[in-house]
Amino acid sequence: MTAPTVPHAPAPAGRHRFAHAARMEWIKLRSLRSTLWALLLTVAGMIAIGVVTMANTKVPSAAKAAEFDPTNNVLAGVALGQLVVGVLGVLVVTGEYSSGSIRSTLAAIPDRRTLLMAKAAVYGALTLLVGEAVALVTFFAGRAALADGVPRPGIGDPGVLRAVLLSGAYLGLIGLLGIGIGALTRHTASAIAALVGVTFVLPAVIGGISGTTVAKFFPTMIAGNSLAVAKPVSDMLSPWTGLAVLCLYVAVVLGAGARLLARRDA
Template identity: 40%
Template sequence: MTAQLDPRPSLGAPTTLKVTQTRVIRSEWTKFRSLRSTNIALLVAVVLTIGLAALICGVTAAHWAHADAGERARFNAADRSLGGVHISQLVVGVLGVLLITGEYATGMIRASLTVVPKRLPVLLAKLIVFIAVIGPLMIASAFAAFFVGQALLSGRHIDVAISSPHALRMVIGAGGYLLLVGIIGMALGAVLRNTAAGISALVALFFVIPPLMDLLPNSWADNIGPYLPSNAGDAFWGSPEGAHLSALKGFLVLCVWAAAAVGAAAIRLSTHDA
């Protein structure tokens, strides 16, 4: 009697799945949406963007009758309704830092890089997931802030339509600016691999160094200040009055900052162990 072998594979036999960029993206999406801190940070960013717009525009409307001629001449309704962006950028930037440094703190990054030994697909997947979520959400929040703010300003007839000059560019630009801030924060987290260091670097870059430029000689401040990421961002999405750069140049400068930060993160990830 001869034994016959069953050509069908055993149901319990292990299967090897090929590592692809799509599967890495799915893995990063699972990690992104399963973190409670991520959902809280997103909610805070949205609330600040819209809530501060309502507060600022409500106060402006209430005190409009007492505003002097100079204040009225400088008033920009679209810019006023996007005032919350100056605060929510910190939340989005910190979220970007935490999405990287949190894995280093828990040691999860080692498991990720063991499964994906080429490493760079992990960084790319994180960026794709971050852009896919933060981009639409922040642009939608900027639109909501604009319309809420204009509704409050309409009582004093000082509101503007989305079709008015610069309004649409400012709203979309504000959402895009928040996304780029988050990307820079994520890259800083990947380079520094420490939450405190990453957040400190982010705060210094966007909130500490720009005011310090006023202490430098005018020639230095005029040649360096406009190219800092926060000032370039203001030129990109803010009111055109008083901007040192055009909106397009501001956008390009900000993109260069983001690209340089991501490039540094890629080099750090490729050349140093987790």
């Protein structure tokens, strides 16, 4: 991704600096074609996966009826959404370093912590909004695709609305995680490799070795087995515990990224 060249005026001193930085980041973010295409891919991919998954969902056997959770099935596309949103979050930071436009950005906003906060606030708000919207649309579209005879989840059923909303919030958190990893590495390839490793590779490897004991603390496992479930899954984190763990990860990564960003040269 090539960051656009946006003319920057020096930020006013004092309490307006964050607002100035946020406006600047919003202008840059919306001017990139990759932002629109990535978010459209997230929306289309999640809806398509949810509909296909529900269309192929069969009536559960009597032995599995108690554990049947179609809400979890319809939100299967979160796995694709997190990859796209996370990678775009990485590029929001590393794209400026690869293009060299970070110098003009820092000239306008010398306070690097404020700059990273503005990037995180703008991108986090955007991905949260998109995430919640697509999660709700996916739920209703997937519900409509269920075959006759398959129990249909209702948005007012116990745990359903919470599962849908937390799945949307998860995309916003993964977007912030991408911002933080990008700030830590400042290199696109290594940041994307770290993101994919944490969300996809390590959970699979560790899960194969130790089961859910350790793997349940990784983001993807939390999303699929804690947040996006209407019925609790044994040996996994509860939904609110999983959300708290994810928020802690984001806070740590963003904090470390801000610290390194302030200490290193552009």
